[in-house]
Amino acid sequence: MPDDPDECAALDIYDEELWYRCNPSLGQTIQIETLRNEARDARESEASERLFRWLRLNQWIATKSVGWLPLTIYDKTEQDGIRESLIGKKCYGGLDLSSTTDLTAFVLLFPPQVGLQKWATLFWPCITEEGMRERSARDHVDFSGWVKSGYVYASPGDCIDFDFVEAEIVRAAHTYDLRYVGTDPHLSRSLTQRLEKDGINTIEIPQTMTGMSPSMKELERYLRSGNMVHEHNPCARWCFGNTRCATDGNENIKPMKNRSIGRIDVTVAWIIAMGTALLDNGVSLNSAIMSGGWSM
Secondary structure, three states: OHHHHHHHOOOOOOOOHHHHHOOOEEEEOOOOHHHHHHHHHHOHHHHHHHHHHHHHHHHOOOOEEOOOOOHHHHHOOOOOOHHHHHOOOOOEEEEOOOOOOOEEEEEEEEEEOOEOOOEEEEEEEEEOOOOHHHHHHHOOOHHHHHHHOOOOOEEEOOOOHHHHHHHHHHHHHHHOEEEEEEEOHHHHHHHHHHHHOOOOOOOOOOOOHHHHHHHHHHHHHHHOOOEEEEEOOHHHHHHHHOEEHHHHHHOOOOHHHHHOOOOOOHHHHHHHHHHHHHHOOOOOOOOOOOOOOOOO
16 A cells, blocks of 8 residues: 555545455455445445545544535435324434523434334424524524424523423323433433423433444434435434534444534434434443344
8 A cells, every 4th residue: 555645545445456455365354245335335424434444445544523424315214294194103202402502402213113114203403592593694504494484493582491392392292102212411410300200201321432323323224224214304404414423443433513514413312312212122332233223
């Protein structure tokens, strides 16, 4: 391999001749089809490309923020008018709570069950009423229009009203068969105590590599395979496209708010919801990917 980083970057990483040069034991300890599958993933994901360059082509890649999934995957899995069909069905919640500047996001994730062949997702993004115009100008999105259209909920005042969020979650629990709500321990413990009094079970999902990577990979697996659909929501789509994640040498990933290109709270809540579903079905987050995750 060339020693010059610029020359390395210019190489065609999908050239199979290059793979053999970088992996002398290719075809013996590792099969060519394995690299072909990994290369296919690398074409669709910046994170997978970085890992492919690092682990298969010996290109030095520092651990830092990378993109997650392309918006084309989000768009392909969108399905209109699914809320009514999900009434009464079993689901798991994910809550990413903020105070002022971020979005607060609540997501419901429905596993396959009687009358539902694929995973399905519903979104409840929430922002504060005051300062909405300023946020729209800063983030270059139409929050006011999204609120008017029902895609985003507006919490009264200049900070997120926990009473308002609690009421929305309780309303959802009365509409759907909500088994558990997963929460980010940050900012949420006072609200989770109130939800428990409302009869809603909660689970804390650590916002660490260990806590987030299995759920994020499981979500990615279902989205890539087309075994998950979600409702139309432009705010959720915006958050999905903004998402950047950190990777490590063990191929773990987690979303990074401070390195993303905009708000990602809906994506984070979605990942938390998946982690909640995994835990409720006896899948350890430490071994979710090794064991194949959810058993459909």
